Amino acid sequence: QTCHTWDLFAAAMAPYFHVMAFDQRGHGDTDWAADKDYSRKTMVSDVLAFTRALGLDRFFLTGMSMGGANSLSFTANHPERVEALVVVDIGPRVETKGVQHIRDFMTTYREFNSLEEAAQVIHRYNPRRSLEVIRQFTVVYNLKQLPEGKWTWKYDPYFSDGHRRVDVKQMQTELTAEVAKIRCPTLVVKGGESDVFSLDGARSLQEAIPDSEFALVPGAGHSVMGDNPPGFEAAVRAFYQKKGYLPA
Numbered sequence: 001q002t003c004h005t006w007d008l009f010a011a012a013m014a015p016y017f018h019v020m021a022f023d024q025r026g027h028g029d030t031d032w033a034a035d036k037d038y039s040r041k042t043m044v045s046d047v048l049a050f051t052r053a054l055g056l057d058r059f060f061l062t063g064m065s066m067g068g069a070n071s072l073s074f075t076a077n078h079p080e081r082v083e084a085l086v087v088v089d090i091g092p093r094v095e096t097k098g099v100q101h102i103r104d105f106m107t108t109y110r111e112f113n114s115l116e117e118a119a120q121v122i123h124r125y126n127p128r129r130s131l132e133v134i135r136q137f138t139v140v141y142n143l144k145q146l147p148e149g150k151w152t153w154k155y156d157p158y159f160s161d162g163h164r165r166v167d168v169k170q171m172q173t174e175l176t177a178e179v180a181k182i183r184c185p186t187l188v189v190k191g192g193e194s195d196v197f198s199l200d201g202a203r204s205l206q207e208a209i210p211d212s213e214f215a216l217v218p219g220a221g222h223s224v225m226g227d228n229p230p231g232f233e234a235a236v237r238a239f240y241q242k243k244g245y246l247p248a
Contacts, residue, residue, distance in 0.1 A: 001065065001223070002028030002154065004141040008229040009062075009236070016246055017060065022050055024067065026156035028141065036158050040174075044074045051081065060245070062236075064088035065196070065222065069175060075186075076178035084185040084243060086236055089197040089222050091188070091205035092175035096168050098196035098222065106160045112151045115139045128193070128219060128227040137226070179208045186212040187239040191220035191227060213239050 003021035010019040023030035024043050033042075047070060051059065061082050063071030068090035075082045105125050112118040119134045129138070143151045186209045190202040199216075206214045215235035220227035240246040 001067070002141045004028070004137060005064065005223070005226060006062075007137055009225050009233055012229075012233045012237075020054070024070070026159060028154055032156040032158070036156075038156075038159065040070055040073055043070045044077065047071075047074050048078060048081075057081065058083050060084050060086075062086040062088070063090075064225065065090050069171070072175055072182070073178050075184060076181040079181070079183060082184050084187075084240075084245065085182070086187045086189065086239070087205070088189045088224050088232075089191050089194050091197060091201050092172045092179060092208075093198070093201035093204055094168060094171070095196055095198055095201070098194065099168070101195060102222070103160060106153065110152060110157075111146070112143070115143065115151060118143055118151055126221060126223075126227070128221055133226075176208070179205065182209045183211065185239075185243045187215060187236065188212060189215050189217060189224055189232065189235055191222055191224040192216050192218040193220060193227075194222045194224070196222040213242070215239065 003023045006019075006021040010021060013019050025031065025033050025046055026038055043066075058081055061071050061075060062085070063069075065088070068087040071085060071087055072091075075085050109118075109121050112121065115135070118139045119131055122134050122138060123129065123131050139151075142154060144154050145151050186206075188202055188206045188209075190197050190199065202214060202216075206212045215238075217224050217228050217231040217235055220231060225232040237246060241248050
């Protein structure tokens, strides 16, 4: 994933908010970490540094998957900065098989002869998205061309080479403790067809945060905002309207 994951949602929210998205270290066009430090603690410190550099004292925070876990941690540790939180298809409890499914895809398909070949492969893996959407919003931002002409993912392969394995039990322990600190209005979003974040896991997260809502977006897998952009936008818009952040 890259910051362009949020392009359609950002466009929908732009009339009401100043929307910013950035690539976390090792992703998209942000540099790979020379010391290979991709811990959640360090990524949260990156978010803090990013917002401080831009003079953002208080803001709305939205994150998905790894970015969602980082957002939960950030909100727990810097509550004075987060007005409201939207966390997408992630929580303390994740499904190991779903995580492995993503990892298997990324390690199986490392290089492509062309962007079109990449688009076809991605479409077979996730047919919820049209080829047109994949061509326009996925391959052009997620891939880079190698000197010999082939295309590969922009992310640091350290993530998929087994070095940064997600320790599900450790993640559950750490995030559970942090989630208990969150008090701001929070929307927990789950993809209706996600195999990474179960309904029980989503409900458990919602119940752990006092001022929280839950939204199930149909026709979406783990990458909710890309699989069903209108459904995701509608869920977030309804949440913001209910909390008085957007006009009804």
